[in-house]
Amino acid sequence: MVDLWMPGATRHSLGNTGAMNGGPARAVWHITSNAKDWTFARELGWFTGGGASVAPHLLWDPFTGEIAQFFPADSRSLSLQNAGDVKTNRTGKYCIQIEIVFTEGETVNGKKYATVRDTPCKNLDKIVAWLRSLGIPDTWPGGAPTGFTRDTVSLDAWLKLGGHYGHNQVPGNSHVDPGPMPNLFATVPAPQKPPTTKPKVSLAHVVYAAKHDPAAAQGHTSYKSEVLLVEKALAAEKLLASQWVDGSYGTKTLTAYAAWQRKLGYTGSDADGTPGKTSLTRLGDKHGFAVTA
Ligand SMILES: [Zn+2]
Structure with missing residues (x-):
């Protein structure tokens, strides 16, 4: 059994669930990119209020480690635009979207942070462990995001390949987030494969x-x-x-x-x-x- 609600995340169910279309499981990473440098509490207020129509599954603050969840894993969330007829929010068995409370070059406690990679990434290990438990493979089919630019994968790749994507890589979308990301897969040791017992x-x-x-x-x-x-x-x-x-x-x-x-x-x-x-x-x-x- 998988946990459709991430252990350790505070649950703020928005209702309004929608079925997934099936296929390889994936995650999509975003940053909230708010010039006013909103706090976790204010982004939480946004996604449970006026921004509910574009809410992700998870909201994560890499500085405090706070995590909120708005939809169960087996529902679509709402942070992506469609690619023509393809409802990208519904692609895969799971399409877990994560909004990181972060803005390029933001200043926290007097220190400037260029990218998510430079933050403490507190509790990222817990998120990665949960995504793995959902069967999302440790891979970036389009390569790990390296800059705040579009780097769109083909629609074919998007539909066929499970793993991790940046919002900047999802076909049909226009955003350039999340920018350079930490090495997700090093945050938690990969489970050891049992030794092969083939005769x-x-x-x-x-x-x-x-x-x-x-x-x-x-x-x-x-x-x-x-x-x-x-x-x-x-x-x-x-x-x-x-x-x-x-x-x-x-x-x-x-x-x-x-x-x-x-x-x-x-x-x-x-x-x-x-x-x-x-x-x-x-x-x-x-x-x-x-x-x-
Ligand atoms: Zn985004």
């Missing part, structure tokens, strides 16, 4: 089994289990009937493997039913075993 099949063992009398090859128990993996894969390819999935590399298996080789485009003696490295690796990639020497 291993030795090419040499299977070749031995294919070339020798099945009864002799079966003497090697490890060979038998490896041949079984190959046979199961051939059965899954509908090239070998299930009664021949027996760990014995006999003529049925040889014939089935030759059919696999032909399926890959091999002919003649290259399709003789004795595994080669490429054909076995292709079979393993498709059916969950790793090939060793």
